[in-house]
Each structure stands twice: as structure tokens, then as C-alpha cells.
Amino acid sequence: MLDRLRKPSTVLVLRRGLRRLVPRWVPARRIAGVVGFVLVAVVGAWLGLMVGGRDSTPIGPVNTHMTAHFSWSGDTEIRVGPLGTLKLDTHEGPIGVTVTVDALNVTDARTIFEDPESLEGLEQWVSADAKDAIIRLVIRSAVSALLGAFILSVLVYRRKARRVAFVCGTAVAMITATIGTAAWTWNPRSVSQPQYSGLLVSAPSVVGNAQDIVAGFGDYSRSLAKLVGNVSKLYDVTSTLPAYEPDPTTIRVLHVSDIHLNPASWEVISSITQQFDVALIVDSGDISDHGSKAERRFVDAISDLPVPYVYVRGNHDSKAIADAVAAQPNALVLDDGVTKEVAGLRITGDGDPRFTPDRSVERASNEEVAAVGNAVAAGVRLAGTHPDIAVVHDPTQGTGFDGVVPLVLAGHTHQRSTKLLPEGTRMFVQGSTGGAGLRALESETPLPIQCSILYFDATTKRLQAWDDLTIGGLGLSSAQINRTLAPEETKRFEQYSRSQQADPWAGP
Structure with missing residues (x-):
């Protein structure tokens, strides 16, 4: 006890130290x-x-x-x-x-x-x-x-x-x-x-x-x-892009497809999401290659993205892959024509009826795939949910939505394209955001990484313009941005919709 009392306290030691460092005449x-x-x-x-x-x-x-x-x-x-x-x-x-x-x-x-x-x-x-x-x-x-x-x-x-x-x-x-x-x-x-x-x-x-x-x-x-x-x-x-200035209310959607297990895609998607202030990511399928159990962990990267991730199953994606995507906290898996509102847009979708790795693709012709799409689109029309976007994997499956929605997003072909369908709906087919994945190594000319930023009016929910981004594939170093304005098909689709007096799409 006496030793403890005699031992100087920490405060006293600090004071003595300061006195040694600072001259006595400095207060x-x-x-x-x-x-x-x-x-x-x-x-x-x-x-x-x-x-x-x-x-x-x-x-x-x-x-x-x-x-x-x-x-x-x-x-x-x-x-x-x-x-x-x-x-x-x-x-x-x-x-x-x-x-x-x-x-x-x-x-x-x-x-x-x-x-x-x-x-x-x-x-x-x-x-x-x-x-x-x-x-x-x-x-x-x-x-x-x-x-x-x-x-x-x-x-x-x-x-x-x-x-x-x-x-x-x-x-x-x-x-x-x-x-x-x-x-x-x-x-x-x-x-x-x-x-x-x-x-x-x-x-x-x-x-x-x-x-x-x-x-x-x-x-x-x-x-x-x-x-x-x-x-x-x-x-x-970018200086030669057509004049279009998105305002703060514009809804920006990043459309990706056919990632095919390319891990580099996640870094590209993340960068674009931040740089373009994207509110929503839409994936039109084939996120995997074989739909195996080992591939499920690949989709965990979705949870690192800061915005909602809407996905439909592709012909390379098994149900287990779709379940793994659905388990991500920010992901939404669409199927059977269910309509959900995400980031201010009403979106419907359906997964591909085929699963290529188990050869079931041989039992589903293009006509059968189109028939599935027609049936789902008819259900959406009868439900009167009025979606702004329909998402499918195979463009063939999306043709049935012509006149039902203004815009159909698809993938599958690994070649970007867009066209107006007879009744005014725009079919937008995305290229491969994964550059076709590892299979690109088998080709002499690697596929580029492709994705698009879609700009939607916050009031009408109609597509106003889009930027197509193309980044060089394996062994290439290039970047291109092309802008397209889309005012005409909006008017055309609205005119067609108003003309359908007996159609449930016209509303009550």
C-alpha cells in the first residue's frame, strides 16, 4: 500500500515531462x-x-x-x-x-x-x-x-x-x-x-x-x-451524340444480358451504374453457362450493386441459378408475366422455357417458344396491369408483347439490335455484357462487352433515348458510346393503344 502511495501518478509524470521540455519561463x-x-x-x-x-x-x-x-x-x-x-x-x-x-x-x-x-x-x-x-x-x-x-x-x-x-x-x-x-x-x-x-x-x-x-x-x-x-x-x-439532356427526374436503366460467368462484367456494370447515375439494372438472362451448383456463387456480386437488379432466366440458367439470384437482397426475378413496379417503372417478364445444358432445347422449337410468349402476353393484357417494359431472354418469346407494352428487352443472340414491331412496340435486343464469357477464347474475333443506358421520362414512363456502350473484348482496348433518340415510336404506340377500344389495355 505504501509503495502505491509513493508511486507518482500518470498525470504527475506528464506534468514533469512537459516541464522538462518547456522552459520554466514559458507559462x-x-x-x-x-x-x-x-x-x-x-x-x-x-x-x-x-x-x-x-x-x-x-x-x-x-x-x-x-x-x-x-x-x-x-x-x-x-x-x-x-x-x-x-x-x-x-x-x-x-x-x-x-x-x-x-x-x-x-x-x-x-x-x-x-x-x-x-x-x-x-x-x-x-x-x-x-x-x-x-x-x-x-x-x-x-x-x-x-x-x-x-x-x-x-x-x-x-x-x-x-x-x-x-x-x-x-x-x-x-x-x-x-x-x-x-x-x-x-x-x-x-x-x-x-x-x-x-x-x-x-x-x-x-x-x-x-x-x-x-x-x-x-x-x-x-x-x-x-x-x-x-x-x-x-x-x-460524346460531342457528336444527338442532342438530348436528361433532367434530374429522368429514370436511367442499365440493360445487360448474357454475362455468361465473365467476372469482369461486374466491374463494368458497377462502374457504369455509378458514373451514369443508374436507378435500375435489367438483366435479360444467361447470367451463367451451365446452371450448375458451383455457378451459384457467381451471382453473389449482385448484392454489391447499389440499385435494384431485375432478372429473367435465360436458356443457360437453371432454376437453381434463378433462386440464387432471388436470394440477393436487391434482386427481383420475374416469371410467368408477373408485373412489379421498380424505380418508378412497371415491369413484367418471363424466363426462357428451355434449359440448354440438359438438351431440353431440342424439345422446344422457335414456334413453341413464340407460343409461350404469346400466352404470357395474353395474360398480361387481360390482367390490365399496363407494364412499361417486358423482359424476356429470347426475342422470339417477346414478339407476343407487341401492342401490349411499349418496350421489350431481350438478349440471347449476342448481337445488339433494335426494331419496331408492327403494332408499335420496340424490341430492344442487347449484345453480350460478358463478351460471351470464356467461350470467347474459342473465337478468333472476341465479342465486345455491350450494354445500354435507357432514358425514361419520369411522367410518361416512355423511352426517350438510349446510349449504347461498347467496350473491347478479350485482348482489345476500345470504348464507344452511341446515342439514339426515340420520340416517334412512343407516339406510334400511344396512338395504337388508344385505338383499341375493346381491348382491356385501354382501361376502364
Whole structure:
């Protein structure tokens, strides 16, 4: 007991330690004041940087928005619209830079594409623009941070000019040290080692192979020129898309099909879902190859997707696979023409009546598959549920929905196509989102990964437009986006529906 009483407490030990570190003539109150000055300087500079540390400027043929922000690792992040991001290890220090590529200056870009000789001046153009943009951003950020520290110090210390001056001096020292650290650790070769995310993960070469970009170039400006030139080519695709601007209420649906056990498909689907702000994913079947027990775990990746996943069984999917999909918390399996409302859309669907792996496909001809579709469509018509979309696997099965729904989504053929049926319904057949899976290895020409973003009006629930995305298959590195507007078939289907006076579709 006496030993415990004689043993100094932890607090006492800490006090003694501080007294040894800090001279006796420095009172604790002064230490607290200095800490307060530094804290006000840091918080004020941070707030100022958030407000003023940004600049919108063109760099070569692209319009960019640059922001500076506090970061533990420094670095520069380049965000290329819906395609993904590139992270560059450009510098160290507590300040990071984000460059968002907002749009392509079409006039400048087409000049480059149509006149290859103009590429010779791209290096100087991009280099000069980038240098000016960085200088402006540094100046704006420094001034904004200092101003933020000054304003906050005035609010905290009011009329105590000496304290305000001390805070401003601290802020100047921090800003100078930060800029100095970034300049000292600047890495001009960082463009040769970018980290890709989003769609660029699946096709990094759409912005140039990193090693090829810097081959034969001696400095950062040339690498940057090549990088911006390739990004411009990619943005040229989107700049030529027909004019259609989805508003915040537009319902975006990602249509996928025939994944066939390709694990790379999940990363593509996840990236597109986030980049395009998708509200719903529709899978028109053949998520597996043989429908075996071992394949059930493949569908567990559905639960990692942040939106509902609507699925119908394909001819390669067993009932066990469908049950495994249904077990996912965000998944809905449609069958027998049942209609469900998901993300504001009424969707009906039916699985493929065949199961190829056990050779039952031989006992079901196209006529029999069409007959199954006709029967299900007739049931939907009689039920009067008025679906906005019907989902099937085989397009043959979907023809019976002509005049019953405005849109039928299908797959099975591994070739994307679309057409209007006689009574105004659009048949939309998706390609293979899995590039036909591992079977693509057997083909000399690998199939591309295909999927589409469908844009629906939130009020009428009608298809307004769609973007077809095509990503290079095994061994290929390419990305294409094609937009199609769809106003006419909507009017045609509505006119047909109103003409069916005796049809239950017309409603009471």
C-alpha cells in the first residue's frame, strides 16, 4: 500500500515531462495561446481554400475545372466525365488537385482530328495552358487560404490586432511551406504511371498506353499533350451524340444480358451504374453457362450493386441459378408475366422455357417458344396491369408483347439490335455484357462487352433515348458510346393503344 502511495501518478509524470521540455519561463497560458493561433490559421485557411481554391479554364481542346483541397497524400486526380478517373502521383504535401474535364471544345478538337499536322503544336499549346492554369490555381488558392485565415482571426480575436497579425503570419508560413513542398517533390513522370478507375479500368488504352505516351518524350509537357490529345479523341464521340439532356427526374436503366460467368462484367456494370447515375439494372438472362451448383456463387456480386437488379432466366440458367439470384437482397426475378413496379417503372417478364445444358432445347422449337410468349402476353393484357417494359431472354418469346407494352428487352443472340414491331412496340435486343464469357477464347474475333443506358421520362414512363456502350473484348482496348433518340415510336404506340377500344389495355 505504501509503495502505491509513493508511486507518482500518470498525470504527475506528464506534468514533469512537459516541464522538462518547456522552459520554466514559458507559462502554460502562452502555450495554449500559440496552439489557438495555429488552430485558427489552419481552420481559416481550410475554409478559404474550400471557397476560393478553384478555377475553370481550357487546357488545349478541353474545358476543365480545377480545385485545390487538403489531402494527406497530395496527388492529382483527373476526372473524365462518365468514363472514370486517373490518379497521378504528381507531388507530396497536404494539398491535392482535382481536374474535372467538363467538355470538349468541338471546334478546336475537330481542327486537330482533321489536320494531323496540327498535333505538332499541341505540345506547346497544352503545356502553356496547363502552366498558366496551375499558376492561377496556386495564386487563387494561396490568396483564398490567407483571406480565410484573416477573416476567421478577426471573428475570433476581434480588435486584437497583434493576435490577428500572428495568425496571418502563421498562415503565410504554412502556405509557403505547402507550396514549397509540392514544388520540391514535383514528379513530372507521374503521367506515365496513372491509376485508372471507372470505365477506364476496363479499357485503359482509350487514353493511351502509359509507357507509349512517354516513349520518346523528354519532359512532362509532352506527356501531358499526348494525354490530353487522346482524351480529346474519346470526348469527340460524346460531342457528336444527338442532342438530348436528361433532367434530374429522368429514370436511367442499365440493360445487360448474357454475362455468361465473365467476372469482369461486374466491374463494368458497377462502374457504369455509378458514373451514369443508374436507378435500375435489367438483366435479360444467361447470367451463367451451365446452371450448375458451383455457378451459384457467381451471382453473389449482385448484392454489391447499389440499385435494384431485375432478372429473367435465360436458356443457360437453371432454376437453381434463378433462386440464387432471388436470394440477393436487391434482386427481383420475374416469371410467368408477373408485373412489379421498380424505380418508378412497371415491369413484367418471363424466363426462357428451355434449359440448354440438359438438351431440353431440342424439345422446344422457335414456334413453341413464340407460343409461350404469346400466352404470357395474353395474360398480361387481360390482367390490365399496363407494364412499361417486358423482359424476356429470347426475342422470339417477346414478339407476343407487341401492342401490349411499349418496350421489350431481350438478349440471347449476342448481337445488339433494335426494331419496331408492327403494332408499335420496340424490341430492344442487347449484345453480350460478358463478351460471351470464356467461350470467347474459342473465337478468333472476341465479342465486345455491350450494354445500354435507357432514358425514361419520369411522367410518361416512355423511352426517350438510349446510349449504347461498347467496350473491347478479350485482348482489345476500345470504348464507344452511341446515342439514339426515340420520340416517334412512343407516339406510334400511344396512338395504337388508344385505338383499341375493346381491348382491356385501354382501361376502364
